[in-house]
Amino acid sequence: MKNYTYTEKKDTRSGFGAGLAALGRTNPDVVALCADLIGSLKMDEFIKDNPDRFFQVGIAEANMMGIAAGLTIGGKIPFTGTFANFSTGRVYDQIRQSIAYSGKNVKICASHAGLTLGEDGATHQILEDIGLMKMLPGMTVINPCDYNQTKAATMAIADHDGPVYLRFGRPSVPIFTPEDQEFQIGKGIQLQEGKDVTIVATGHLVWEALQAAEKLFANGIKADVINIHTIKPLDDEIILRSVKKTGCIITAEEHNVLGGLGESVARLLSTSYPVPQEFIGTNDTFGESGTPAQLMEKYGLNADAIEKAVHKIIKRK
């Protein structure tokens, strides 16, 4: 059992901001757009260094997506920034026609995904964005787990030719991945080797999965823990290899269980290697106001919930 610790908590959106700033220094084609949320998206440093390559579009997300699509036609690599709800649901048709169907090299960067926007409540939260984006042909969907990985992902997607949805959050979460870890789109990362149960998690629930695995280990249950930072394309190989060893799987995400990572995994398993599966996620519901920690507790999106699900699924093997 590997030991995972952290010395610092930081928000993943700051990882995005740091990655974007680094791209500003290294890739002259990268441009950024924002719909009146510069501070929330941590875009300040990129803007300070590259004022000519930043476009403030105001509170007009549909126009932002179209302008981003147009910028690619001159060879630019646009990164759009706003909250996840306004990055996806509000502008689904614009993304569908002008970006995905048109095959444009736009990076849709979405902060405050899931419930963790907290007190602002359901209008500003979104639990359907992964589903909306993964259903679009040609769209890559990425949901990194901590500051370091979000920074690495931000830099990696600039080199990927095609539309990408990059999802990150508002609250500070533990930094536990190495600063120099290479980000490979579509490749899951094995965090713990176990034999009794597979836990695949995405986003900040990866840390919760590690916490759950630690408690389970103390009770004699060895969990295989995998960080699925790329939901589409899904790393079929790492998941199948694990379930063939463990015979059961938990998926964990801050997203509706309808349409998220869990469903992608279920499709894979049902066609390749059916095993019992439990879903950690929200259950066909909108969010509500509350602190992020309260919401994680109420909606069952933490280490305790994962641990309970493991005890349940092991009986189903």
Added chain:
Amino acid sequence: MSEIKQLEDFIIQVRRDILRQVHKVNSGHPGGSLGCTEFMVALYQKVMERKEVFEMDGIGEDLFFLSNGHISPVFYSVLARSGYFPVEELNTFRLINSRLQGHPTTHEGLPGVRIASGSLGQGLSVAIGAALSKKLNNDAHLIYSLHGDGELQEGQNWEAIMYAAGNKVDNIIATVDLNGQQIDGATKDVLPMGDLRKKFEAFGWEVMEIAEGNNIKKVVDGLEHAKSLTGKGKPICILLHTVMGHGVDFMMHTHAWHGKAPNDDQLANALSQNPETLGDY
């Protein structure tokens, strides 16, 4: 032969292409296509500086974006007859396995098409993005776009109109095809849009009108004038007054042919009003 006569011959042949495309598959949008023929021919045959070989990034040439994608028959005909792909390919319009989808798309790799359009109201934003890219690339070429008047009912246009003026995107010439018709009837009955000239001006655009949008000379002159207005800190809007269905008497002045194909007899009648000039595909 005078240049205008050459353009007129081209226009008649494009009209024939439009009618034959929609007739063959019994679907498509002839009305707006016929009304915009002079504009499209003027752009591609006379006004735009463009490269012979199609490159998606369009660096070093003028670019055109069709926002009201349903008038694909005129777009495809003008692209094919301007050398982007074989004219015979117009035979595949709206058929299975074709690059000529009902509404234009980059998805099938058709040369000349740089963005998918069909779901209305998105083209001006894309054109602005391309115009900004030209500025970043220090490329002095221009961006042209075409929009239906009914299409302006989509709110995204007004986000884009605000942005372009507010950010001095002055290398764009956006044309509104003012034919006053949409699927369900006259635009003034479906959703009145008021005084579009005053609206664009109030948003900070330089507005000019082409009163005879189906007179090739007037269209060319109007576009040349529009070019002279670029680079002065304001985006340019052309209000292009056209007649839907122009060139076919029974299709004119009605919304009935917005999205309907002629039958065999109607096709023969329509073609007889536009005798072959440069050869059918």
